[in-house]
Amino acid sequence: MDNQQERLKERIWTKDFVLIIFANFFIFLGFQMTLPTIPLFVEKLGGNDQLIGFVIGIFTFSALLLRPFAGQALETKGRGFVYLLGLAVFVLSVGSFGFLTSIAFLFVMRVVQGVGWGLSTTASGTIATDLIPASRRGEGMGYYGLSGNLALAFGPALGLVLAGVLKFETFFLICSGLGLIALLLSSRITYKKVEPRQEKPKGRLNFYEKSALKPSMLMFFLTVTFGGIASFLPLYTAQKQIEGIEWYFLIYAIALMITRTFAGQLYDRKGHQAVFIPGTLLILAAMLLLSWLPNSTILFLAAGLYGLGFGTVQPALQAWSIEKTPINRRGMANATFFSFFDLGIGIGAMVFGQIGHLLGYSSIYKAAAFSVFVSMLLYAFFIYKEKMNKEKPNRRFA
Secondary structure, eight states, rough: HHHHHHHHHHHOOOOHHHHHHHHHHHHHHHHHHHHHTTHHHHHHTTTTTTHHHHHHHHHHHHHHHHHHHHHHHHHOOHHHHHHHHHHHHHHHHHHHTTTTSSHHHHHHHHHHHHHHHHHHHHHHHHHHHHSOOOOGGHHHHHHHHHHHHHHHHHHHHHHHHHHHHHHHHHHHHHHHHHHHHHHHTTOOOOOOOOOSSSOOSSOOOSOOOGGGGHHHHHHHHHHHHHHHHHHHHHHOOOOOOOTOHHHHHHHHHHHHHHHHHHHHHHHHHGGGGGGGGHHHHHHHHHEEEEEOOSSSHHHHHHHHHHHHHHHHHHHHHHHHTTOOGGGGGHHHHHHHHHHHHHHHHHHHHHHHHHHHHHHHHHHHHHHHHHHHHHHHHHHHHHHHHHHHHHHHHHTTTT
């Protein structure tokens, strides 16, 4: 009882935590508004489906390649420098989109946007973990993740509505302006200083955090599913003449938000064992339903299950990735986690594009279900190895 009271005394809702949540909301809103509209813009510039895939994919891989460097910079240059720089790059790149007249230039600026996104999101997650008390980290990361979920709930639909009535120049300036709001809010945060390690790293530059590898690998196999949904679900539903794709993303986001009210606290009390398997089972069920997809009802049910599952697992895995990480390595732990996150989405979109072309859209979600099953097997292997390692000392002295 005393421990529970002490835990509740450790405040989550400080001024800086509120600022990072609002900054995260606005940058994610600007990003989510561009997500369904970039393909439309590529079409306007004369691009085909292949070019749309390249323009979308290069952003993910640009952010992926940048995250390890962002993690290093967070420990050497400081949280504020990396975060503000990333936001500034994002604002300038997105604001330039509407004035581009060729796909080649758009391709280049999407690389630049990926740099800004990789810097800002790696820094933002690290700043949030700095601000949350260790005893309430799962709960706090759930609240932090809620800001991105709210942006997901409104961003895609709002982006499509605005892109339908505004010129692309004006639309992308609005998206850029939302990033500027995030930049202004983040400039008011008091960032924690991280003491550098006394010893210098040996050998090659260290571009990952070892303690974050297990949850990051699990996240990879789960975000592969998102690559299939974000890239091909609208095409799949159109092919099957099923209406309500915009409602899918809204239901998904609402379900994500519901999980934030309990999943983080459950992780804090019970650990990842209490949330990972239930969450992945929900994601697996959602993928199997999408592979079937006879009507809108099943589409909406899959959205709810996917949101509940992903919203349960993602903050738990992110909290796990920094659970045993020294404070001066949290930046690299977050970089490792989100690198695998991005890699899953990017590889999922590319591989599922080939699967959809050869075998049809339904096969995409069967393959996605298999990826979820692989993550469950890998998790069981990690737990088994952990149990065996704990038993070794007892066997030695038996």
